[in-house]
Amino acid sequence: MENTLGLEIIEVVEQAAIASAKWMGKGEKNTADQVAVEAMRERMNKIYMRGRIVIGEGERDDAPMLYIGEEVGICARPDAKDFCNPDELIEIDIAVDPCEGTNLVAYGQPGSMAVLAISEKGGLFAAPDFYMKKLAAPPAAKGKVDINKSATENLKILSECLDRSIDELVVVVMKRERHNDLIKEIRDAGARVQLISDGDVGAAISCGFAGTNIHALMGIGAAPEGVISAAAMRAMGGHFQGQLIYDPAVVKTGLIGESKEANIERLQSMNITDPDKVYDAHELASGENVLFAACGITSGNLMQGVRFFHGGARTQSLVISSQSKTARFVDTIHMFDQPKTLQLH
Numbered sequence: 098m099e100n101t102l103g104l105e106i107i108e109v110v111e112q113a114a115i116a117s118a119k120w121m122g123k124g125e126k127n128t129a130d131q132v133a134v135e136a137m138r139e140r141m142n143k144i145y146m147r148g149r150i151v152i153g154e155g156e157r158d159d160a161p162m163l164y165i166g167e168e169v170g171i172c173a174r175p176d177a178k179d180f181c182n183p184d185e186l187i188e189i190d191i192a193v194d195p196c197e198g199t200n201l202v203a204y205g206q207p208g209s210m211a212v213l214a215i216s217e218k219g220g221l222f223a224a225p226d227f228y229m230k231k232l233a234a235p236p237a238a239k240g241k242v243d244i245n246k247s248a249t250e251n252l253k254i255l256s257e258c259l260d261r262s263i264d265e266l267v268v269v270v271m272k273r274e275r276h277n278d279l280i281k282e283i284r285d286a287g288a289r290v291q292l293i294s295d296g297d298v299g300a301a302i303s304c305g306f307a308g309t310n311i312h313a314l315m316g317i318g319a320a321p322e323g324v325i326s327a328a329a330m331r332a333m334g335g336h337f338q339g340q341l342i343y344d345p346a347v348v349k350t351g352l353i354g355e356s357k358e359a360n361i362e363r364l365q366s367m368n369i370t371d372p373d374k375v376y377d378a379h380e381l382a383s384g385e386n387v388l389f390a391a392c393g394i395t396s397g398n399l400m401q402g403v404r405f406f407h408g409g410a411r412t413q414s415l416v417i418s419s420q421s422k423t424a425r426f427v428d429t430i431h432m433f434d435q436p437k438t439l440q441l442h
């Protein structure tokens with residue numbers, strides 16, 4: 098899977114990031130999102146593949162592009178029989194977030210990225226647009242920390258696994274009212290908290306790399322982003338667990354359906370019979386091969402954002418593959434027309 102798709106999916110996230118970065122700092126989050134969606138879709142549809150979007154734009158809103166269930170790739174076209182041999186092609190599932198951190202882009206804040214994950218058909222959990230309680234941690238703590246344990250207990254375990262004292266640990270938490278008790282508990286335990294306004298995919302993946310000074314992600318974010326994070330952590334061997342959150346009283350935003358009961362019914366209609374199940378990375382991204390790709394829109398812990406120069410741009414991407422067991426940083430200069438110089442910095 099990686100051989101045929103590896104390079105092309107880098108271009109998919111690069112094109113989405115470049116399109117979105119043109120709207121960086123302009124205060125228009127919907128446009129920054131929309132152009133990323135269009136660019137991602139356009140490039141994806143040039144790939145010789147038969148793909149299906151399993152996590153995409155708006156499950157409940159009628160998104161016209163990269164909607165859940167949309168088929169993408171040259172070989173998904175109605176006339177595909179004329180130039181594609183279906184027997185040669187594996188069907189793949191794709192989870193996308195063309196602009197992860199739309200607010201970050203709109204306000205020129207760090208940590209936004211164009212991101213996707215790919216696996217064989219059925220290899221990615223088709224998460225509903227619910228919330229998800231998440232726990233991400235470095236590979237050394239994989240299977241040792243546990244989302245069912247308290248933050249205090251997990252910090253003790255992390256401190257042992259990473260050979261650091263608790264006050265040397267940094268936990269990323271999204272700045273939301275629902276996390277007030279969690280933040281207090283982490284601080285009381287002696288660790289330090291890095292609050293982020295948006296972008297918990299980047300925070301989760303940052304736990305996978307030593308040197309980011311991020312040792313865990315805790316708290317509740319969106320479920321689709323949880324699957325994408327899980328795909329990256331699965332491919333790199335980090336720890337990720339997620340549990341769907343269906344009770345509006347826990348989320349405290351009012352954006353999660355009418356009632357807990359109605360949400361449980363909705364989950365059941367999607368064949369999710371145990372709404373409290375804790376999923377680990379291998380269950381959220383269960384395919385034999387999992388490929389993750391991201392390209393920085395604004396600069397963050399892992400990747401530089403898009404840097405434009407006259408006639409071109411430079412991007413930095415990250416591709417993680419379970420197949421080749423690689424985490425590959427890709428640095429690209431894009432020539433829009435014929436630039437006078439190919440700008441390095």
Ligand SMILES: O=C(COP(=O)(O)O)[C@@H](O)[C@H](O)[C@H](O)[C@H](O)COP(=O)(O)O
Pocket residue numbers: 194196197198199200271273294295296297298317318319322350352
């Ligand atoms: O920050 C996020 C926004 O993603 P996007 O809409 O693609 O720009 C995500 O990383 C979060 O996981 C998540 O979407 C968020 O926690 C849910 O939103 P909120 O109700 O504001 O917490």
Ligand SMILES: [Mn+2]
Pocket residue numbers: 194196197198322
């Ligand atoms: Mn997102």
Ligand SMILES: [Mn+2]
Pocket residue numbers: 130194195196197198199
């Ligand atoms: Mn998004």
